[in-house]
Amino acid sequence: MNSLPRPDIGPFADTPEKRWVGVSFGAAAVGYDGVAALQREVGESLLAGIRHLGPPPARMLDLGAGTGHFSGLLVAAFPTAECLALDIAEGMLRFLRSHRPGADGMGLVVGDAEALPLADESVDLIFSNMAFQWCERLDRAISECCRVLRPGGRLAFSTFGEATLGELRMAWRAVDGYTHVNAFATRRSVEQELRAQGFTKIRLDARTLRRGYPSVLALMKELKALGARNLTRNRPRHLLSRHTLERVSEAYGRLPGMASAVTASFEVLTALVEK
Ligand SMILES: C[S@@+](CC[C@H](N)C(=O)[O-])C[C@H]1O[C@@H](n2cnc3c(N)ncnc32)[C@H](O)[C@@H]1O
DSSP states (O other): OOOOOOOOOOTTTTSBOHHHHHHHHHHHHHHHHHHOHHHHHHHHHHHHHHHTSSSOOSEEEEETOTTSHHHHHHHHHSTTSEEEEEESOHHHHHHHHHHSTTGGGSEEEEOBTTBOSSOTTOEEEEEEESOGGGOSOHHHHHHHHHHHEEEEEEEEEEEEBTTTTHHHHHHHHTTOSSOOSOOOBOHHHHHHHHHHTTOEEEEEEEEEEEEEESOHHHHHHHHHHTTOOOOBTTSOOSOOOHHHHHHHHHHHHTSTTOSSOEEEEEEEEEEEEEO
16 A cells, blocks of 8 residues: 655654643543553563562552553562653543552652653662654663663563554554654664663563454544544644545455455564663
């Protein structure tokens, strides 16, 4: 399929507009846990990877904590550590405070991963599950983690890789010239950035999870319910018509292997590193 011409709106056309990220996730907070099965699966294996890695932290940060599912599990795994749950979406932290057992003992911080409101070398462990793909600049988020970690501190994060939602991206390309799916990081760029920041003991994994959906519309609805709306600068600013949605469904169905079932790929990158 050929790409249609697209407006020239600069190098960040496919990255999310930050001012809307907090709003979108805040609005999704109430329903988020009910639809975040993939995020949970990824986070559980990330957490398993750090449980027995090095000494227990004194201070840990759940970065992009969302509803705090993993903040709670971090507290259970490291009960003597102080836990900070930080998110750009105030609505997420409000939900965490009123629904997550143990929230009273956590420090809740509204903040941006790309400009952490934390002192240099003040944290021993940073856990971040499925949040970095929402940053405008992943390199800034990684360098902020490096800044706030104490020497010997650990960073464990997961994010989406470039193949994520490749089918949906391709189907939309046949329909219009807008961006409908964020650009995600490549494994190579993540590795380069971790090395550039001086992280050591780098363990970086990439795996692709595939999920089936009853229809393309069901896939798009799930993304919306997760708060994972299309917030790219080159997104369409008008409502999508029924006809447009039918066209994208048809284009999806013409992709190889998609004639009888709608499958979406999610490339998950996970990194465990030490400062
Ligand atoms: C997919 S949710 C994951 C939530 C949680 N970590 C989990 O695994 O359930 C992504 C979270 O990252 C937050 N987020 C996105 N961009 C962020 C940023 N620049 N700084 C801090 N949090 C951010 C969103 O508000 C959202 O709560």
